[in-house]
Amino acid sequence: MTNPVPVPVNITRASKHLFLAAVKMFTGFDGSANVRKALGLFAAPDLSAEIADDKDLNTLRKRVVRPLEMVGKRPVCLFASYSPDGRIWPHVVSYCKDLKAQGFVVVLIVATDRADLRCDDPGAAVADAMQVVENFGFDFSAWARTLRLWPDLWNASSLLFTNDSIYHSPAGLATLMERVKASTTDVVALTESTAFRRHFQSYFFILREKALANEAVRAFFSEIRALGDKQKVIEACEVPLPSLLSTQGLSVDVLFELPESDPRAANPTLAAHGDLLRKGMPFVKVQLLRENPFNANIANWRTDLKERGFRMDELEMHLGSLKIPAAAFLQP
Incomplete structure (x- = not known):
């Protein structure tokens, strides 16, 4: 035998x-x-x-499309986006433009599956700097790689970390930024999750000068590795970060909180979106409209979002495209 x-x-x-x-x-x-x-x-x-399920960030390929100029004491946004074929979605372009209108220097980081790392450049009206990276490691990897590439970012007056997992209302974003400016804490986030242990969610959070100058915070980002599993990223990066900030004596303001006893608090953006919208949340998760994993009541989502000024044409276009998975393999 x-x-x-x-x-x-x-x-x-x-x-x-x-x-x-x-x-x-x-x-x-x-x-x-x-x-x-x-x-x-x-x-x-x-x-x-x-x-490998994890990689050293220095081993991953990248291409700088437009370098970052000195930012000084200005607010900067690190915007992580995914483009399988190098094209930038209209809702990403609009979100970046609206962040620039709010005074942010926008650094666009595009993760792509293209072997040549070629990607459309939406121009300086959308992003002040741009790099394209090999698609491995998710958002924390993209942010950490950018901080290594342009360490002057640590000297910004604030750093906003956000991504393309959300659609936004332009008017709602402007109102949100007024609330952010009114907050005096070292860190501002929007929602928390009680999964694993209570922590703020990473689709939108801001570190201000005291947090950016903290050596433990800088070490946290410098030690990040690119992880190939999204759940591991949540466990290794998203969940520990708020605890680190707390141990360093940094104050955190979460603007849209649910009681910890509320069962929807495990993931409020997917389970309690209606309540969040009524409280002024200017975002809705792409995953909610695409998959609705918690079977939330989203029967009136088009009416709810249209009333709040979401750009429905961009949103519908993006959601419609996701019905054709083969589009993710296109190489123009």
């Missing part, structure tokens, strides 16, 4: 991703991310080698 030929590790992992993609597509979700991972594993030169 002959010994069975061992199945290469990459083939096993690729098969797992293809299975997950099939399940997602069959149940109405977008499985393109799993298909991309499978294709990458099949294309690996050494099919018996394990692909």
Whole structure:
């Protein structure tokens, strides 16, 4: 009896991703991310080698499209976005423009699946600086890589960390920024999650000068590795950061809180969006409208968002495109 030929590790992992993609597509979700991972594993030169689940940021490829000028004591936004094929979504362009209108220097960080790292440049009216990075590691990786590339960012008057996981209302954003300016704390965030342990969510948070000058905060970002699993990013980065800020004596203001006893507090942006909108939240999560993972009541979402000034044409275009997962593989 002959010994069975061992199945290469990459083939096993690729098969797992293809299975997950099939399940997602069959149940109405977008499985393109799993298909991309499978294709990458099949294309690996050494099919018996394990692909790292985490990587040193310095090993990842990047391309500077427009360098950052000296920012001095100005507010800066680090905007993390994902573009599989190098095109920038209109809702991302609009959000960046509206942040610039609020006085932010916008640094756009685009993660792409393109091997050549080519990406559309939306221009200086949208972003003051821009780099394109290899798509690995999610937002905290993108932010940390940018802070390493342009360390002068630590000298900004404030740093806003945000991403393309949300749609926004321009009028609501302006009102929100008035609330942010009125807050005197070292850190401002919008919502908290009680998952794992209570922490603010990372789709929008601001570090001010005292937090930016703190050595422990700088060390936190300098030690970040690129993690290939989103859940691990939450556990290693999003959850520990608020605790670190607290131990350093830095004050945090969360503008849209739910009581910890509220079961929706585990993920309010996906479970309590209606309450948040009524309280003045200018954002809605893409995942809520695309997947609605907590089966929230979103029957009137178009009316609710239109009344609050969301750009419905951009939103509908983006949501509509997600019904065609194959679009994620286009290479113009």
